[in-house]
Amino acid sequence: MASARGTSRLTLWVVSSAVVLLVSCVLGLMIGPAGPQWWRIPLELLDRIPFVNVDSGIADRDWTIVWQIRAPRVVLAAIVGATLSLSGASFQGVFRNPLVDPYLLGVAAGAGLGATLVFALGGSRPTNWLIDPLPLVAFGGGMSAVFFTYMVGTSFGRTRSNISLVLAGVAVTSLATAVQTFVLQRNNDVVRQVYAWILGRLSSATWGDVRLVIPYVLVSTVVLLMHRRLLDVLRVGDDEATALGTNIRRVRLIVVSAATLGTAAVVAVSGLIGFVGIIVPHAVRLVVGASYRKVLPLSVLLGGAFLVLVDIPSRVMSDPAEIPIGVVTAFFGAPFFLLLLRTRETTQ
Amino acid sequence: MTVLGFCDLRVTYGKHVAVESYNDILYSGEWVCVIGPNGAGKSSVLRAAAGLLDYSGSVAVDQKEVPATSARWRAQHIAFVPQSPLIPLDMTVQEYVLLGRNPYIPYFGVETAGDRGIVVDVLQSLDLAGFERRYLATLSGGEIQRLVIARALAQQAPVLLLDEPTSALDIGHQQHALELVDRLRRERGLTVVSAMHDLTLAGMYADRLVLMHEGRSVAQGSAAEVLRPENLAKYYGVSARVHREPDGTIVVIPNRGERN
Numbered sequence: 001m002a003s004a005r006g007t008s009r010l011t012l013w014v015v016s017s018a019v020v021l022l023v024s025c026v027l028g029l030m031i032g033p034a035g036p037q038w039w040r041i042p043l044e045l046l047d048r049i050p051f052v053n054v055d056s057g058i059a060d061r062d063w064t065i066v067w068q069i070r071a072p073r074v075v076l077a078a079i080v081g082a083t084l085s086l087s088g089a090s091f092q093g094v095f096r097n098p099l100v101d102p103y104l105l106g107v108a109a110g111a112g113l114g115a116t117l118v119f120a121l122g123g124s125r126p127t128n129w130l131i132d133p134l135p136l137v138a139f140g141g142g143m144s145a146v147f148f149t150y151m152v153g154t155s156f157g158r159t160r161s162n163i164s165l166v167l168a169g170v171a172v173t174s175l176a177t178a179v180q181t182f183v184l185q186r187n188n189d190v191v192r193q194v195y196a197w198i199l200g201r202l203s204s205a206t207w208g209d210v211r212l213v214i215p216y217v218l219v220s221t222v223v224l225l226m227h228r229r230l231l232d233v234l235r236v237g238d239d240e241a242t243a244l245g246t247n248i249r250r251v252r253l254i255v256v257s258a259a260t261l262g263t264a265a266v267v268a269v270s271g272l273i274g275f276v277g278i279i280v281p282h283a284v285r286l287v288v289g290a291s292y293r294k295v296l297p298l299s300v301l302l303g304g305a306f307l308v309l310v311d312i313p314s315r316v317m318s319d320p321a322e323i324p325i326g327v328v329t330a331f332f333g334a335p336f337f338l339l340l341l342r343t344r345e346t347t348q
Numbered sequence: 349m350t351v352l353g354f355c356d357l358r359v360t361y362g363k364h365v366a367v368e369s370y371n372d373i374l375y376s377g378e379w380v381c382v383i384g385p386n387g388a389g390k391s392s393v394l395r396a397a398a399g400l401l402d403y404s405g406s407v408a409v410d411q412k413e414v415p416a417t418s419a420r421w422r423a424q425h426i427a428f429v430p431q432s433p434l435i436p437l438d439m440t441v442q443e444y445v446l447l448g449r450n451p452y453i454p455y456f457g458v459e460t461a462g463d464r465g466i467v468v469d470v471l472q473s474l475d476l477a478g479f480e481r482r483y484l485a486t487l488s489g490g491e492i493q494r495l496v497i498a499r500a501l502a503q504q505a506p507v508l509l510l511d512e513p514t515s516a517l518d519i520g521h522q523q524h525a526l527e528l529v530d531r532l533r534r535e536r537g538l539t540v541v542s543a544m545h546d547l548t549l550a551g552m553y554a555d556r557l558v559l560m561h562e563g564r565s566v567a568q569g570s571a572a573e574v575l576r577p578e579n580l581a582k583y584y585g586v587s588a589r590v591h592r593e594p595d596g597t598i599v600v601i602p603n604r605g606e607r608n
Contacts, residue, residue: 245423
């Protein structure tokens with residue numbers, strides 16, 4: 001009976017978070033420079049639902065702006081936010097450390113190095129290529145960095161401790177960053193491009209980007225969500241989880257791989273968007289408690305909603321240059337988080 | 349019937365040998381206390397049996413050797429109560445005890461109604477009924493101790509390992525916890541191995557004491573046989589009197605240094 005109550009409460013949270021995500025996406029479609037009047041857009045969306053007929057009065061040309069420019073950006077923001085939040089929450093669970101983000105084991109540094117190499121070697125004309133090498137190389141860089149970290153980190157000793165893994169991540173991150181800095185110094189002309197990439201952006205999002213990341217993100221999300229019960233078992237520590245019949249190494253390997261796959265994919269198309277992977281899971285924890293059965297699904301939905309909402313001001317305030325999304329997430333996220341922390345402290 | 353067997357158990361940390369050729373056979377419902385000075389290897393024996401340390405030799409339950417690779421099989425047969433369990437304060441009592449069902453739940457599975465039923469039964473038998481929705485942060489030290497034992501019982505394993513179960517408790521809660529374990533092993537036929545520092549309590553509750561020194565079992569038998577002043581002097585380096593109460597209880601009283 002008690003459990004039934006818990007389950008229905010979780011359902012309520014999931015449904016309301018899904019509504020928040022949906023509303024955020026509609027808002028994201030409605031607001032932006034150029035395009036049709038904002039109030040006509042929900043009408044047009046309704047019209048697109050089968051068997052519903054509403055005359056929104058939007059011209060096809062205007063709808064193209066919404067559908068080809070705003071929509072992929074909104075969808076990509078939702079995917080990126082959801083993936084970074086879910087990966088962050090999973091990393092925090094598997095390392096039992098609340099300060100960990102999905103970039104812990106070097107995925108960001110590896111992807112950054114990959115992107116730097118593309119800019120430096122490809123010069124200023126990577127568009128001449130048949131396919132854009134940037135996301136592929138960034139993805140490959142991120143995955144190889146974590147693979148390297150894992151190989152090195154688990155080869156030391158046979159202890160079940162995860163300290164050596166984390167330290168190996170620190171070392172690999174420093175190494176990749178050092179190489180990146182070296183390459184940058186030799187190629188001063190691309191510093192600006194690389195810097196813009198590092199700050200993250202959604203501005204150039206296309207449906208192609210969405211199609212590119214969807215397979216990786218789907219696999220990552222499904223695998224991570226299926227670990228929600230096991231991440232709860234890990235909350236009692238490695239030793240006790242082992243004594244309770246959990247193969248810690250296997251859980252850690254699978255969770256780290258899945259989270260890295262998703263993170264590397266979204267980093268490849270959107271650059272490094274910091275902060276989301278830490279702040280969203282923590283905000284969720286502050287509201288619903290630390291059980292990963294709630295934290296994981298709600299991080300997906302609210303992480304998506306958060307990035308869609310935060311992307312709106314960065315689009316509107318695009319004069320003279322668009323503000324990098326990473327700056328906006330921190331600018332709006334940090335005060336919100338502090339407020340949440342404060343209310344939580346005072347109510348306890 | 350034999351329930352738990354240790355055969356030539358050996359545990360090493362690098363070059364240091366923590367446990368050397370440890371052998372023992374325990375019967376259903378038997379309670380063995382492993383005693384010995386710090387670093388004698390008591391905890392290492394328990395932690396090896398719980399699968400937390402690599403070891404050579406074998407540990408067998410119901411005459412089947414525990415496979416080194418299956419944490420799941422081990423947890424279905426051996427439940428372990430650590431010395432200082434890690435308590436996630438915002439977990440509920442029900443969630444915590446449900447962790448004991450982990451060895452029976454498939455990798456990607458979730459708890460069944462059967463698992464929840466077992467948790468209800470366990471909580472009832474430990475006088476924790478009605479605590480299901482309470483957060484661990486709101487429980488007292490004695491209640492936490494019972495809760496950790498509840499989680500171990502939810503594993504429904506025939507063997508229960510207790511590492512220093514009473515070291516953090518006051519004298520009243522020590523008595524409660526040990527009486528509880530005694531009741532459970534009588535009611536459920538659990539085989540209990542506990543590492544203990546308090547020699548008097550160990551002698552009172554155990555069927556048999558095993559005294560370890562530098563990784564080896566050096567004496568075993570009843571309290572009267574093991575807790576002798578010469579053993580205590582030789583292995584603990586302590587001068588102590590051993591006093592026998594009228595009911596047969598052996599009480600160990602250390603002497604003050606200056607008065608030797």
